[in-house]
Amino acid sequence: MAKRESPPRGSALKDPDNLELARNEAPPELLRELVAHLRQNRTHLREEWLRRISETRLLTAMTKEEIFAEATSVYDSYVEALETGTFEALQAYARNLSERIIPRGVETHEVIGIVLLLRDVLARSLFAKHQADFEKLNRILDAYEPAANRIANTVAVGFVQERERVIRQQQEAIRELSTPVLQVRERLLILPIIGVIDPQRARQLTEQLLRGIRTNRAKVVVIDITGVAAMDVTVANHLVQTVEASRLLGATVIVTGLSPEIAQTLVTIGVDLGKMNTVGDLQGGIEQAERLLGYKVVPSTEPH
Amino acid sequence: MEVPILKQGEFLIATIQAALSDADLEQLRLALVQRVVRFRSRAVIVDVTAMDVMDSFASRTLREIALMIRLRGAETVIVGIQPEVAFAMVQLGLTLEGVATALDLEEGLDYLNQKFKTIN
Numbered sequence: 004m005a006k007r008e009s010p011p012r013g014s015a016l017k018d019p020d021n022l023e024l025a026r027n028e029a030p031p032e033l034l035r036e037l038v039a040h041l042r043q044n045r046t047h048l049r050e051e052w053l054r055r056i057s058e059t060r061l062l063t064a065m066t067k068e069e070i071f072a073e074a075t076s077v078y079d080s081y082v083e084a085l086e087t088g089t090f091e092a093l094q095a096y097a098r099n100l101s102e103r104i105i106p107r108g109v110e111t112h113e114v115i116g117i118v119l120l121l122r123d124v125l126a127r128s129l130f131a132k133h134q135a136d137f138e139k140l141n142r143i144l145d146a147y148e149p150a151a152n153r154i155a156n157t158v159a160v161g162f163v164q165e166r167e168r169v170i171r172q173q174q175e176a177i178r179e180l181s182t183p184v185l186q187v188r189e190r191l192l193i194l195p196i197i198g199v200i201d202p203q204r205a206r207q208l209t210e211q212l213l214r215g216i217r218t219n220r221a222k223v224v225v226i227d228i229t230g231v232a233a234m235d236v237t238v239a240n241h242l243v244q245t246v247e248a249s250r251l252l253g254a255t256v257i258v259t260g261l262s263p264e265i266a267q268t269l270v271t272i273g274v275d276l277g278k279m280n281t282v283g284d285l286q287g288g289i290e291q292a293e294r295l296l297g298y299k300v301v302p303s304t305e306p307h
Numbered sequence: 308m309e310v311p312i313l314k315q316g317e318f319l320i321a322t323i324q325a326a327l328s329d330a331d332l333e334q335l336r337l338a339l340v341q342r343v344v345r346f347r348s349r350a351v352i353v354d355v356t357a358m359d360v361m362d363s364f365a366s367r368t369l370r371e372i373a374l375m376i377r378l379r380g381a382e383t384v385i386v387g388i389q390p391e392v393a394f395a396m397v398q399l400g401l402t403l404e405g406v407a408t409a410l411d412l413e414e415g416l417d418y419l420n421q422k423f424k425t426i427n
Contacts, residue, residue: 091422213390244397251402253386253418254408273344 033146037129038086045130049078052117052124059120064091065104072264073100074076085150090097090157097161114162115155122151182208184215190222191292193285197230205241212245216254223292224249227285229260239274246279255295256280259288310335314346318419322354332368339372351376352415355386355407356387357394366401373406382422383407386415 041048053074056062062070076096084093084130101114129147133140177198186195194212216224226245229235234242246256261269268277282288293300308331313320319342321335341350353369355361373383384407389397396402409415 004398209394210390212395217390217410220414222410222414244394247397247402248390251385251388251396251408252390252416 034085036145037147039081040129040132041082041085041125044116045078045082048124048128051128052078055120055124056117059116061116061120062109064107064109073104073137076100077118077121080155084154084157085147090153093154094157094161097158098165101162101165104163105169107137109160111162111166115159118155118158122155125151129303178204178207182211184211184219186219186221187289188293188296188298190220190296191225191289192216192219192221192223193225193227193289195227195230195285198232200231200234200238200241202237202241205245207237209241209245209248213248213252216249216252221254223255223257223295225257225259225284225285225288225292227259227288228265229262229285231265232262234265234300236272236274239269243274243276243279250278255292257282257288257291259283261295310338312342313336314342314348317349317423318346318416319343319346319348319351320354321351322357322412324357326360327357327365329364332365335373336368336375338407340375340379341381345377346357348381350382350384350419352384352386352412352419354387354412354415355385356389356411359389359390359392361396363399363401366396366399366403370403370406372427373403374382384409385416385419388413 053277056070056074057067065073077100080093080096084090104114126144126147129143130140133143182204183195185195187193192212192215194215196208200208211302212224212226214240215221226242242258244260249256256279258279260283261281280291282291308325308327310321310323310327310331313322319339321339323335325337339353342348343351351372353372355369358365369385373385376383385403386409388408407418409418
């Protein structure tokens with residue numbers, strides 16, 4: 004037991020940055036032995052790992068063959084990282100793997116789960132191999148554990164980072180795509196708003212609309228909020244401000260598609276809607292806008 | 308800096324060319340209110356395209372001009388408010404309530420011509 008408190012391991016526990024150091028301090032021949040053991044028993048240990056994965060029902064989004072292929076690569080990168088003590092290749096592989104499996108709906112807990120399973124499977128095999136020599140087992144584990152933990156860390160962080168990158172990218176895309184200002188007729192714009200409006204997006208909407216009014220010389224704007232599920236005080240007030248700012252540019256705003264829930268909210272929180280011109284649906288809004296602009300839509304006589 | 312006021316048919320057009328001091332604004336108010344009756348104008352257009360800042364004093368003075376001119380028997384249209392200025396104004400609660408606005412001078416003239424059904 005005293006051996007388990009040996010300096011390298013103790014310091015490694017206190018400071019995660021020292022993991023590398025701890026690994027380096029482990030006698031290289033132990034590590035070589037460890038790697039050789041893992042290489043020798045590759046087929047058997049990989050099978051055992053796969054069995055544990057399917058037992059715990061992880062990675063259900065992937066087929067057996069895919070899991071086998073990925074597991075083989077993960078196993079080899081894992082052993083390589085143990086051997087060389089460098090994590091760049093593993094990190095790159097983790098990122099690449101995440102890129103491929105995130106769109107398939109693989110969850111964070113699954114990725115971390117399988118790496119931890121591999122760690123456990125390998126540790127068990129070490130126990131089995133060195134059960135006769137407790138001292139040696141301890142020293143092998145001293146070499147193995149910090150590196151194994153660091154590998155698990157690397158893979159998990161890589162996965163989460165990739166996920167965050169995807170989320171950021173999507174947010175950016177939504178922000179760019181979600182606020183089209185469209186001209187339907189000479190001097191008539193529509194602004195269909197879909198999704199959640201937060202203060203930042205509300206501000207961006209207003210800026211785009213005001214710029215759109217100026218460039219298209221619009222006189223009437225229809226803001227359709229059919230696709231907006233909920234609205235709070237801040238956003239409601241912002242909408243009122245947008246209407247007022249548009250009027251300062253000489254454009255009339257018609258708001259359409261207020262859902263019963265939003266109508267309820269606006270009345271309950273007492274937003275001043277006196278200045279807002281509202282129509283039930285988008286069609287009605289466009290019809291009223293056309294009246295304001297002096298358009299008259301007449302059906303052509305008898306279709307051929 | 309004095310704001311030039313042009314007589315264009317039945318309308319008076321005041322074009323603000325640069326940032327105005329409070330005194331300039333008061334001078335503009337006085338000049339417009341005097342001339343609108345002297346020239347028997349039916350409407351006044353104030354073009355603020357060149358203003359990239361509109362503080363509460365300027366906004367209040369514009370509104371006062373519009374209300375005073377109504378009492379003198381004519382219409383007022385404020386034209387050329389920039390998008391950024393408009394947004395800043397509403398955030399400060401300066402909405403020029405009860406005052407007609409238009410995108411630019413051309414739109415303002417259109418609006419008035421529609422209203423009076425006359426042709427220049």
